[in-house]
Amino acid sequence: MSGSAVLLQFLNGLAGASSLFLVAAGLSLIFGVSRIVNFAHGSLYMLGMYLAVSLSGTLGFWLSVPLAAALVAAAGLVIETTLLRRIYKAPELLQLLATFALVLIIRDAALWAWGPEDRLGPRAPGLAGAVAIAGRQFPQYDLLLICLGPAVFIALYLLLSRTRWGTRVRAASQDREMAAALGVNERRLFTAVFALGALLAGFGGASAIPREPASLQIDLAVMSDAFVVVVVGGLGSIPGAFLAALLIGEVKAFCIGLGYSELTLAIEFIVMAVVLVFRPWGLLGRPLAETRGPGTLQPPLPAPSFLLLGGLAVLLAIVPVFAGPYTIVLLTDILVFALFAASLHLLMGPGGMPSFGHAAYFGLGAYTAGLLLLRAHLPMELSLALAPLAAALGALVFGWFCVQLSGVYLAMLTLAFAQIAWSVAFQWDRLTGGSNGLIGVWPAPWLSSKQAYYYLTLVLCLGAVALLWRLIDSPFGYALRAGRDSPLRAAAIGIDVRAQQWAAFGIAGLFAGVAGALYAFSKGSISPETLSVPRSVDGLVMVLLGGVQTLSGPLWGAALFTWLEDSLSRGVEYWRAAIGAVILVLVIAFPRGIFK
Amino acid sequence: MLEARRLSAGYGAARVLFDVELAVGRGEVVALLGRNGAGKSTTLKALMGLIRPFSGEVHFDGRRVDAWEPYEVARAGLGYVPEDRRIFTDLTVAENLEVGRQPPREATPAWSPEKLFELFPALRTLQGRRAAHLSGGEQQMLCIARTLAGNPKAILLDEPSEGLAPILVEQVGKAILELKRAGVCVLLSEQNLSFARRVADRSYMLEQGRMRQAYAD
Numbered sequence: 001m002s003g004s005a006v007l008l009q010f011l012n013g014l015a016g017a018s019s020l021f022l023v024a025a026g027l028s029l030i031f032g033v034s035r036i037v038n039f040a041h042g043s044l045y046m047l048g049m050y051l052a053v054s055l056s057g058t059l060g061f062w063l064s065v066p067l068a069a070a071l072v073a074a075a076g077l078v079i080e081t082t083l084l085r086r087i088y089k090a091p092e093l094l095q096l097l098a099t100f101a102l103v104l105i106i107r108d109a110a111l112w113a114w115g116p117e118d119r120l121g122p123r124a125p126g127l128a129g130a131v132a133i134a135g136r137q138f139p140q141y142d143l144l145l146i147c148l149g150p151a152v153f154i155a156l157y158l159l160l161s162r163t164r165w166g167t168r169v170r171a172a173s174q175d176r177e178m179a180a181a182l183g184v185n186e187r188r189l190f191t192a193v194f195a196l197g198a199l200l201a202g203f204g205g206a207s208a209i210p211r212e213p214a215s216l217q218i219d220l221a222v223m224s225d226a227f228v229v230v231v232v233g234g235l236g237s238i239p240g241a242f243l244a245a246l247l248i249g250e251v252k253a254f255c256i257g258l259g260y261s262e263l264t265l266a267i268e269f270i271v272m273a274v275v276l277v278f279r280p281w282g283l284l285g286r287p288l289a290e291t292r293g294p295g296t297l298q299p300p301l302p303a304p305s306f307l308l309l310g311g312l313a314v315l316l317a318i319v320p321v322f323a324g325p326y327t328i329v330l331l332t333d334i335l336v337f338a339l340f341a342a343s344l345h346l347l348m349g350p351g352g353m354p355s356f357g358h359a360a361y362f363g364l365g366a367y368t369a370g371l372l373l374l375r376a377h378l379p380m381e382l383s384l385a386l387a388p389l390a391a392a393l394g395a396l397v398f399g400w401f402c403v404q405l406s407g408v409y410l411a412m413l414t415l416a417f418a419q420i421a422w423s424v425a426f427q428w429d430r431l432t433g434g435s436n437g438l439i440g441v442w443p444a445p446w447l448s449s450k451q452a453y454y455y456l457t458l459v460l461c462l463g464a465v466a467l468l469w470r471l472i473d474s475p476f477g478y479a480l481r482a483g484r485d486s487p488l489r490a491a492a493i494g495i496d497v498r499a500q501q502w503a504a505f506g507i508a509g510l511f512a513g514v515a516g517a518l519y520a521f522s523k524g525s526i527s528p529e530t531l532s533v534p535r536s537v538d539g540l541v542m543v544l545l546g547g548v549q550t551l552s553g554p555l556w557g558a559a560l561f562t563w564l565e566d567s568l569s570r571g572v573e574y575w576r577a578a579i580g581a582v583i584l585v586l587v588i589a590f591p592r593g594i595f596k
Numbered sequence: 597m598l599e600a601r602r603l604s605a606g607y608g609a610a611r612v613l614f615d616v617e618l619a620v621g622r623g624e625v626v627a628l629l630g631r632n633g634a635g636k637s638t639t640l641k642a643l644m645g646l647i648r649p650f651s652g653e654v655h656f657d658g659r660r661v662d663a664w665e666p667y668e669v670a671r672a673g674l675g676y677v678p679e680d681r682r683i684f685t686d687l688t689v690a691e692n693l694e695v696g697r698q699p700p701r702e703a704t705p706a707w708s709p710e711k712l713f714e715l716f717p718a719l720r721t722l723q724g725r726r727a728a729h730l731s732g733g734e735q736q737m738l739c740i741a742r743t744l745a746g747n748p749k750a751i752l753l754d755e756p757s758e759g760l761a762p763i764l765v766e767q768v769g770k771a772i773l774e775l776k777r778a779g780v781c782v783l784l785s786e787q788n789l790s791f792a793r794r795v796a797d798r799s800y801m802l803e804q805g806r807m808r809q810a811y812a813d
Contacts, residue, residue, distance in 0.1 A: 167694050170686060175684065178682040179684075180666040182670055182676075182742065183671045184667055185665075186667065
């Protein structure tokens with residue numbers, strides 16, 4: 001790579017960093033004040049893109065950008081006052097679920113308004129050309145973007161450090177209750193901060209349209225980029241976000257520039273994993289204030305009811321006598337996801353470790369089963385038996401890093417590992433079949449009928465759930481819960497908290513792997529979607545719908561979610577939005593889970 | 597000025613206060629005595645609106661405030677100094693005072709920064725310093741000053757002498773008497789009996805969430 005090429009790649013990275021910073025700064029601000037991790041932040045960015053593309057048709061590019069940003073800010077205002085305000089006191093994870101429901105709704109709203117095709121924006125009039133830099137052509141507009149990031153950074157910095165409003169925002173970020181006791185109206189402050197965050201996201205999206213087309217998939221992509229930047233920089237730190245945006249922007253640009261474009265899907269997550277291992281609170285972050293109070297103490301779990309499980313097993317065993325093949329396939333899916341949810345519940349409930357990347361272990365199980373069958377030509381039964389071990393191994397490797405952290409940082413690291421696993425599956429064409437995945441993953445002949453496979457799934461899934469329940473109700477489970485509720489006291493009575501958590505990772509991975517392997521053989525094929533972020537989120541939704549602090553809740557949550565998804569995706573055109581709406585209603589009506 | 601009528605409050609299902617009655621008049625300094633866990637802090641939090649009372653009423657300055665948000669109570673002129681200080685450690689001393697600032701009120705002493713630094717001379721030279729780097733005593737001063745910056749009509753002090761060196765306790769006592777002279781009414785919770793006796797006009801005694809006795813000094 002010549003010197004001029006390096007320079008150009010560097011400038012390219014700076015331009016990308018600017019867009020990243022705009023989104024991440026808003027996300028970080030919102031998190032700092034309200035402690036809400038806004039999953040829908042990428043959706044607001046997407047909304048800004050579409051609005052700017054539409055508006056630029058009549059108003060021209062330069063007017064459309066600020067107008068689109070203002071409209072997104074208004075949307076943020078509506079979201080905050082109608083929805084988020086109702087759930088500030090709900091558990092952190094339910095808030096996350098609500099913002100994820102918004103992702104689904106906004107995406108379908110965009111689909112309805114602008115259609116499924118990508119929408120190309122106009123070039124910026126007056127800056128449509130290129131300038132020669134070190135003998136190479138560089139787009140003029142990108143130079144503007146390069147200046148935009150630092151300009152917004154300085155403006156935000158002045159706003160936060162030099163104005164009374166900014167001082168209050170910083171005070172409330174640290175201690176909301178104390179700020180309120182001094183006369184700060186936190187409600188109004190939250191609304192204003194959310195609208196500001198939305199404005200930044202909308203501005204970021206709108207100003208990006210000369211560079212890339214508006215598309216429906218950009219929401220989750222931008223969201224995960226912004227998450228990485230915020231976590232690498234340190235949650236709530238604007239300078240940290242700026243620094244991290246530069247780092248990630250440059251690393252990405254050089255990955256593409258050096259010809260490692262496959263690596264770009266995972267590189268930011270690798271950077272994040274490395275940063276978090278060495279600096280658990282991000283580059284410029286500090287440990288979060290303990291937000292736990294007497295109000296959020298977890299009620300003890302009830303003793304497992306094996307009678308319930310047994311009754312369920314009997315009931316499910318007689319279903320095939322009168323049910324059609326369609327019902328049997330649906331029930332097989334439900335059983336698989338019930339086990340998936342139950343394994344995630346071990347981490348989230350008794351373990352107190354929110355995993356945002358549980359699909360990684362589900363996917364590892366599925367892929368290992370498929371690969372052993374197709375590439376190693378092992379019998380199906382043996383593949384099915386060995387696959388969970390690979391998943392458990394993966395969970396132990398990832399989990400070792402994850403248990404060094406806690407809370408949102410832990411969640412983000414699990415997400416990072418899942419994303420890395422996904423990009424390996426997506427890109428290692430020769431082994432995993434890349435984006436096409438593996439086909440021909442069929443069960444052995446004696447299991448080839450839907451009924452036989454259903455019974456196999458029934459036995460394995462309910463047996464695994466019974467094991468999980470037994471484990472939660474054992475000394476191991478008690479120690480795990482003790483470590484969740486008070487790590488210090490648990491350590492003081494001789495419990496190695498991290499070892500317990502690490503073991504929980506391995507066990508949860510094992511059972512997720514069982515679910516994944518069963519899923520692979522029931523579908524006959526595996527695609528990278530089995531370990532994608534949306535699949536991880538599905539698991540979260542199931543557990544949270546059912547109630548984290550219950551035992552059987554995750555099973556019901558999985559059943560309800562799988563059934564809803566199945567029936568809605570058939571009958572309703574905008575089924576994602578419908579699922580989102582259902583989730584929102586449930587979250588607002590049952591802030592502690594439905595089956596509570 | 598400040599009155600609780602049959603006030604019951606607690607956390608979640610746990611009830612801490614049972615039908616507490618108390619009143620603080622204009623210009624009075626009243627101490628709320630009791631052991632650890634008697635419900636002193638809970639009483640102050642309930643008065644401030646930081647926890648919702650289960651039942652009973654809180655009246656402040658002629659208005660019923662028990663359904664108000666804490667910020668509304670604060671803006672009505674009731675100041676609160678928590679037990680654990682809760683300084684904004686990321687902010688400088690001057691910024692901490694800025695967060696507490698409210699417009700001056702009629703017939704109530706106004707605390708300009710100048711007057712606050714007269715009351716707490718140690719803070720004057722520390723204005724630009726980040727609050728995280730203050731000593732415990734300095735933080736306690738800042739915490740009281742921050743609440744005073746809101747020009748309160750009445751102020752709730754939760755164990756202001758706790759964990760302070762004797763010389764600092766002396767300073768806090770002087771500050772409280774200074775407040776009284778300026779006409780701010782004070783309700784302070786205390787375990788330190790001699791300190792309470794020195795600064796308070798009268799006291800209440802809480803025992804296991806119930807009001808036991810009222811002493812006139």
